[in-house]
Amino acid sequence: MQLLSRSSWNRFPIPFFGLVIVLLVSLASHTSSSTEQEKSSLLQFLAGLSRDGGLTVSWRHNTDYCTWKGITCNQERKVTDVLLASQGLEGFISPFLGNLTGLLHLNLSRNSLSGGLPLKLVSSSSILVIDVSFNRLTGGLSELPSSTPPRPLQVLNISSNLFTGRFPSTIWEVMKSLVSLNASTNSFTGQIPTTPCVSAPSFAVLELSFNQLSGNIPQGLSNCSVLKLLSVGYNNLSGYLPDELFNVNSLEHLSLHSNWLEGDLNGISKLTNLVTLDLGGKFIGNIPESIGDLKRLEELHLDHNNMSGELPTALSNCTNLVTIDLKSNHFSGKLTKVNFISLPKLKKIDLLFNDFTGTIPESIYSCSKLTALRLSYNHFNVQLSEKIGDLKSLSFLSLAHCSLTNITRTLQILRSSRSLTILYIGFNFLHEIMPEDDSIDGFENLQVLSVNDCSLSGTIPDWLSKLANLGMLFLQNNQLTGSIPDWVNNLHLLFHLDISNNSLTGEIPRALMEMPMLESDKTAPKVFFELPVWNKNTFMQYLMLSAFPKVLNLAINNFTGVIPEEIGQLKGLVALNLSSNELSGEIPQAICNLRNLQVLDLSVNHLTGVIPAALNNLNFLSEFDISNNDLEGPIPTGGQLSTFPDSSFGGNSKLCGPMTRSRCGSAGAGQISVSYRKQFRCKVIFAISFGVFFGVGVLYDQMVLARYFG
Template identity: 60%
Template structure:
């Protein structure tokens, strides 16, 4: 099951530490501070000890807990146990102990137990009814376990329970919420059921019985249907999280009567409608508004400016349109604005960003904004991430961009900016930049090769693709010692592939495809440290992507994330043979040398590339027979050697039996069972001998990256450059 940052935050009511990531905190365990417990006593009662030992016996793995819990010792001194002065157990705190097994109902016999925390273990089975209906427990936390089944119904005659905090998030619970259970929860203050598989409509029973409910987190379940009006009866609610469900319809008007709301999130559902311009003003205490990933439309009303406490504003992936209201400037506490993938238009200048001194992230990717990047944005001195890509912006970058001293992520791609030389001379002064994406701009300009471009010392990702720039691969890139991802594809770069690329010791993704590069593939390129490393995954520094990058319209990934190790030299004019040293790149996952003028044979050393998942050598002038070596590439899911001059039998067995005929087209002298041209008896006998020939290849086993590759995936479908919007 997907685990979101909605469920992994510490339990709290509000948060004053902000970042650009989706923030939806869980329940407020700070409520525990409301519970006053006396200091521990010297010994416990026999009844209490018996109940605890029964709990211990029902564990299949106690992770050494039994060493502390001895029958001949005082249970008030046992690990994780705190008693009152009357020798009754008041707290059982066994979070993150590695416990396995079932939760014993005997814990319900601890008649003075107020606090039970079994979170972050591997407990399974159901949640005992004796704990939910306990006459003493006020805080029950079992989040991040493997508990399953449905929640029990309490008898309708059950008296009011003292339970104040219930956290059952990140388990395997399913089914609908039992209505009678919540009628007895009159004292409930915080409820977190997130990251389970609950179904049916969003429960509203507790809004009638639990008048003091403050925190309600229902995200990452399978709730469906409309949002009921009764949810507006939770008049003291401060946090309402119901993202990542299957909710439909509109937001009920009654919900806007909850003036105490501070955090409201219905992210990634199927809701629609417009933001009510009159009722929105009732939510004057709102700190977080997250309606991203729905079908909301219309304009952002001017009344949004009355939400003076607003810090997180997420309307991304909807159908909003029109210009941004100037009143947004009145939300002076804004920290994050996320409006990507809508239909907004007009100029960003409608908003006076100089009124937003706390702004850290601004994301307006994939809209229709026009004009230039307005000067007032450069007044946001705390800005760390700025993405204005895929709009209709024009002009040159302003020298004032260097005022953004904390900027780490900048994406300007797919606009109509000009003067790349000026842009780079400005950007080199942004010393904290880790990600710079400026492709699909500066059309037809000369790629600067100026040695005075000496900044970017912290850059990890550089994308200058699809600019149709001419010139050579610039020498100043050789100074970027922390560079991990370099994309210069779809330009008109000429000259040879520089040998100095090998000196970029952290580089693991190189795409210089679709250019006019000539000469031979330098053997030094076969000595890239990260591609020779035995480690197959490459983890970017968490600071690299302040904003998500995209593999598909509905997918987004947060770092730290694993990216493929890729070498793409395709669609150039490279000549000569494929270096024998290619076999050194043992952790390479994708190799594309297609559409060049390479000659000679496929090196036998390619058998060393046992982690390879994509290999494309098509449209070259390769000759001689296919070596048996590629038959050792057990993870290969995309293979293409079409349109060469290869001859002889196609090796059989292994991955070769899974490839389409098109993988071998354009080689009239090839024969094999998958082709129209079958091998004669002599050729077939040769193929059998070759397939049985022992090799020195060592087969390496790795975790396949299923998110990027699968059987039948087209070889050119997932070019990493497309991730960087």
């Protein structure tokens, strides 16, 4: 560009230059005002935090806000991104963030933020993505007037919070660009909205699981022509599955698990793009042959239904299957109708609680990627094949109540499955002898072993001492004799031991008081189960080993002697059951050191002396029983013991206090004798303890819950 000559400049009058200067100053002033608003809005957000996760160090007033941690700006110095996930933030979300007129992405997920979600953010004229999942946000989502101009929001993730109230319906009318809505794991009520299906042509993801939604599956969902994911499981939905839903052939993931929905699967073949089908509930009928049309299907979950019939041969055509979960139904017939050779990607098979017959098909052993196999509680005529050793990745194996015989041969076959970490083989091998053969090895990785309810005779075998990684051992409800071996304290990871209802004798060994995991608060290894495990007492589902409590259950045996004073070393114990034995002596004072105890049962023994007053200080104690002993003196009051019923103290004729019929100091004190020892000797105890769920737990629990959830 040619420069102006001096003469050219002289043509412009002086006022022109003044106008230029005014415009430049005005522009600079506007820019300065705009940047100050950006910084001020961010600092207002910071001021609303009670814990800022160290942001104050970065967000200093005398530094460029565009360089602050988690902040991104565009060329015009407008904040476009506030990305502060997993920063340990506490406090509330300031509505001043809505003053960031260029903000596109807001991510405050996985913090501890509380309060509500400001409507100013949801109704922003610039924000495309809001993610505030995994916080402690409360309140509800406000409606927007229908006159509100269209908003650009595309993704809203408010999952895993504490939101309540009716799920809004009209707010979505102005969200013309909405693509994904995730409000799962809250406490929303009301019905499933269908407005986005009409107002937002690109709406593809609706995730509302784990709420309190009710009503039917609305027919209006058929208008969601590009919907890829519909997940509304674990709500209170009811009624029949509308046929219109099967017309949404764009669906890739359909999850309606754990509602009160009914219907059949006759129209399922229309959803040819399905990758995940999860319909646990009250569905009936059989699996149609047309299931074979779902060539992309990877996850098939039809558990806890009332489905029946044989498995269709066409299931072999779903060659991308990774998981087959059909537990708690009434399926019958032989598994040999399914050619598992055609399912090379299969990793998990769960057929628990059905009516299958015949043998385990040899073709299952061709599924080289199989990590979990649960066939328990069917009518199989099961004898293990040595080919199970071909399943090199098998970690979870459950064959309880499958008519297995010859425990020695079974263990010798299974030792070749070197990847096994979870093994349930209870309710088999009736009246056989527990093998003591030292040649039984190969279980070095085993972390849970359940050989319960087999009526096995013999002793606790020494080959168990080789299981260095064992965390949970269940031998209850057998006929084992002898004493607890001293090598038990060499199992350094053992934290849950149930050997109740056997015929074990001797004193409680000191070695049992030296269990490393029970002596400390250290948690078990974070091992994830390949298949979920239910706790029948809490009706909760567990997916990892460390979620279970530390338990020592020696009930219903013939142990003698005193309760060792060293029991006070087991500070990690959550449940202790020594009931229905022949123990004598006093309740050791050291037992009051077990501050984590939630369950303590010392009933039906010959314990004498007074009740230690310090038991009142076990603040977590929720189940307590010292009935049917020879205890004496006043029952300590004014603490935790006062919260338990009279039955917790009954059968101790020399006890007195408000929980008994004998008043301390009265003439009649100690004269009333209530003896229940014999009738309690064989009672089923410790059912109140949430520790007993494997064996008579893991698998029996599934039966209880199958009936419970219907």
